Amino acid sequence: MPQLDVDGARLTYDDEGPRDTEEVPLVLVHGWTADRHRWDHQMEHFRPRRRVIRLDLRGHGESTGAGARTIEELAQDVVALLDHLRVDRCVLVGHSMGGMICQTIALTHPGRVERMVLVNSIGRMTYSRGRGLLMAASTLVPFKLFVAANIQRAFAPGFPREEVRAYIRASANTPREVVMTLYSAMRAFDVLDRVAEIRVPTLMVHGYYDVQLPVRQMLRMAKAYPDAVIRILDAGHELPVEKPAELTKAIDWFLAR
Template identity: 30%
Template sequence: MSENGTQTVRTDDGVRLAYRAWGAETGVPVVLLHCLGEDGEDWRGPLISALAGAHPVYALDLRGHGESDWPGSYALADFVADLRGFLDALGIERAVLVGHSFGSVVAYLFAQEHPGRVERLVLEETGALRPPARPRQLPEAPPGTPLFDWEVTVQWTRQRNAPDPAWWERLSAITAPTLLVGGGNGSHLPQEDLASMAERIPDARVLTIDGAGHLVHEARPMEFTRAVVDFLTEA
């Protein structure tokens, strides 16, 4: 365990992934996936406290972030493979995935590819991977020492500009009950995209916490926590 309280695993592909762990030894594991530029520390707060009594809870540092490896390759398929490798390394057959923004994209692509390994799926302010009306410009790195590998942003932008059509078409392959949480007013993401995604996912619904913006779990932590807990405990 590092000085920051993280543990590490190494996937079969050789990528070292850092994570934090809390909670019960039994119950369905919950894996938390952060947004672009953050790491697993972003999840500390009431959500973990609420889940840890009934679930083992893991907050992963995605590749290129935090204390995980920064290998320079950041295709979405790499992140999906890392998540599979992480679950395999910990012996987790099925998990609840909770993802925010970029992390939610990784979560739902994993759920498309490995539907049998996802118990439930929570997508906070997720992005619909369809061709944009106007291509996004490749961002320039900010000055100073980066907190994460800026190449993740560059490669993510390229993939958003030219998404694989299968990423949208295969939403129908997700079998897990899915909750899409939108921040409503103040979010930079088109909220109608969440409804469009929910229409394609067989067992999905949208919950809007209006006024929360893009950072729902930070701006409205108690409302977000209640929404997730209620979703995980319903029959």
Template identity: 30%
Template sequence: MMLDVEGAPAYAYTGGHAFEPDRPVAVFVHGAEHDHSVWALQTRYFAHHGMNVLAVDLPGHCRSAGPARRSIAALADWLVALLDAAKVDKAMLIGHSMGTLIALDCAARYPSRVTRVALLATAFPMTVSDTLLDAALDREPDAIDMVNQWSHSSIAAKPSCPAPGFWLHGANQRLMERVTTRGESGLFHADFNACNAYADGLERAAALRCPVQVIAGRLDAMTPPRASRTLIDAMKQAGVSVETVMLDAGHALMSEQPDATLAALFRFAMQPA
């Protein structure tokens, strides 16, 4: 689905199912240097089991035109503008990595628009090393290699997505290379810099008023489970219902443990309001 968002074309994958006005909506938000395709399995299942799906390409990423937004808050504002363009009043937000910060910020600042939030591989602060920031700015192939090494917990995760036997490192490398080729200059660095600079996580966590699910990979080297503890504590202190799920995976939860990720997300989505 192509939408006009803030005067520019924006793409949202609908999971292979036409939008139906009476269905609840789930919005999937990818991480740095990725696009909607990281949610391939999860979005198709949601779309064919009673929910409308909008798996976005963030501004400047693949099918969505730029300019890329340079801060998490600006990306959260863009997400609300996308809901407006799709004529969606309320939605569940599902984010991965950088996408978790966007979902968190959006839900806290626009509480009337968000029904619940799922955060996959989240952390606060989401610090990015100087080595990776420098590589993303000047040596993108090196940055892609680093992220691939740190995102996956094994060479051949079983089961994996799209099917057992696929080379997850290679698929992720090609995706990031495609985003680099089709996106605007410096996009990888812009994404990582937005994560690194985001300072409002605890304030936003304390302002949440909707149920939250946190899914972590036990072997995640980029956003280890302990890195989400302060966010979870802030949410609980604010009286928010927080469900935590631990999977045997690294940072790439959706591809290393696709079925377990889907099962957790869909069960959370189907819980009574």
């Protein structure tokens, strides 16, 4: 289990797959309160023929360190890992907040990105009234209850309850300071007016039942992208675990395009 010390954090990551291939590495970036194991299906599928890198963001999973104050700081962590691994160019794949990190890297280090896949992600945070009320109430309810409410609504109706509970328990292990600091970071995130600068081919995969970051917000962003392909799947906000095989199939198709 390799680790890298970066600016007060110790990042845990996986770096697997062949090096003697012409294919650039895949870099998988998870979302808020998640960890690198959100990408287990994609890791298993791609690593026999392509180098695949994934990490636990600072304060998540098996990585240490306080929460970053901005999405840009998280992006700097990912770039530091790429530098450490001597990866000059890659395909970025990001889920939710991870997609915000990927967009930031594509804007600040465009030469490092060959393609990009955004999963349930957007370019500007716009909260529904219900989500806004939930976040406003976060200081008035027990932290674990707040996390449970957020994770519960991330899944489409009908997703197995026991699996939802397991993800709630995992998310509740993320320190409160990290969760709330990064909520503020996401709330401040806004690159919508700059996404036209992102010139790399981009796949946007979204869940039809995503109430956290609704499809209409993704479509608003997609209109500005010079080279974007859209896939809508029958799922909620947690596509990597709700529809892992379908997501992998979409990524596979996009990489072969």
